[in-house]
Amino acid sequence: MITNDKMEAQEVEVEVEAQAATESGDQQIKLYSYWRSSCSYRVRIALNLKGLKYEYKAVNLLKGEQFSPEFRKLNPVGYVPVLVDGDTLVADSFAILMHLEEKYPQHPLLPPDLQKRAINYQAANIVSSSIQPLQNLAVLKYLEEKVSPDEKIEWVKFHIGKGFSALEELLNNHAGKYATGDEVYMADLFLAPQVYTAIRFQLDMTQFPLLARLHEAYKKIPAFLDAIPEKQPDAPSP
Ligand SMILES: N[C@@H](CCC(=O)N[C@@H](CS)C(=O)NCC(=O)O)C(=O)O
Structure with a gap:
């Protein structure tokens, strides 16, 4: 029973x-x-x-x-x-x-504090709406073919730089160890790949000290490290 x-x-x-x-x-x-x-x-x-x-x-x-x-x-x-x-x-x-x-x-990817949560949405959207679409593969291909390969690099650097200046200003009052405090949240998930791309296009990161510092901090987190492009199964072998 x-x-x-x-x-x-x-x-x-x-x-x-x-x-x-x-x-x-x-x-x-x-x-x-x-x-x-x-x-x-x-x-x-x-x-x-x-x-x-x-x-x-x-x-x-x-x-x-x-x-x-x-x-x-x-x-x-x-x-x-x-x-x-x-x-x-x-x-x-x-x-x-x-x-x-x-x-x-x-x-959780979002903090309980509503102000911090809003900053996470805002930072994520600066990356996803005001930076990434301007350096999307389709845009870069178009620029390379219709304008010039050199102009393409300048374009990418200008638009990432513009977005990064805004993010530095926005996050200066909110950052701790990570973008919005001492815990990793959504903003960090958008920043890490965007800084990776900026470095790939040789953007001078000394202009963006906060983002450069966050980039170093992300290198110490296994969840971020395992997600880097080079570690993915479809990455070309070195
Ligand atoms: N807003 C979409 C954008 C997706 C997007 O742009 N994906 C890119 C790679 S990061 C892509 O698939 N590009 C293919 C192409 O441009 O043809 C998202 O955040 O997922």
Whole structure:
């Protein structure tokens, strides 16, 4: 005969197992990503911070795989990242991060303080709306072909620099060890890949001391380190 105590113990066990499955990512998470995509990089950091295992599905942007009919069924706009989480399909890094935050509350990506939370949204959107779209592969290809390769580099440096000046000003009053205090939050997930890209384009980071300091801090966090482009399965071998 099963007593109430036993039933309760069994229920707790099932709950613990479900939680463990969720935490270990046994929910069949797939991330469509490209190794050097800064938008995918944001999501890789979030998955790592939340301790979620996932299957890496490489989409080669240089070969145009993002335009294939199969991929456009996942994201009609033809961009990575795309996340498939069980029955849920979601594209766009911001939407993906919000989905992960709502479904997997461990290691919150947003602080409880509303002002800090708002700064996280603002910083994330400066990167995702006012910097990254101006240095997207499609834009760079257009500039290289229709204007000139040198002009392309100047363009990228100008627009990243403009956004970085704004971020320095915005975050100066809020930063601690990380962008908005001593915990890693959403703003950091957008900043780390953007600074990585800036360095790739040889932007002089001494102009942006706060962002340069944050970049050094991110190098010490395993969830960030494991998400770097060079460590991804589709990165070319060195
Ligand atoms: N707002 C989207 C932007 C996605 C995006 O621009 N993805 C880039 C890589 S970071 C891409 O797939 N580019 C392919 C192309 O330009 O054809 C997001 O945050 O996910």
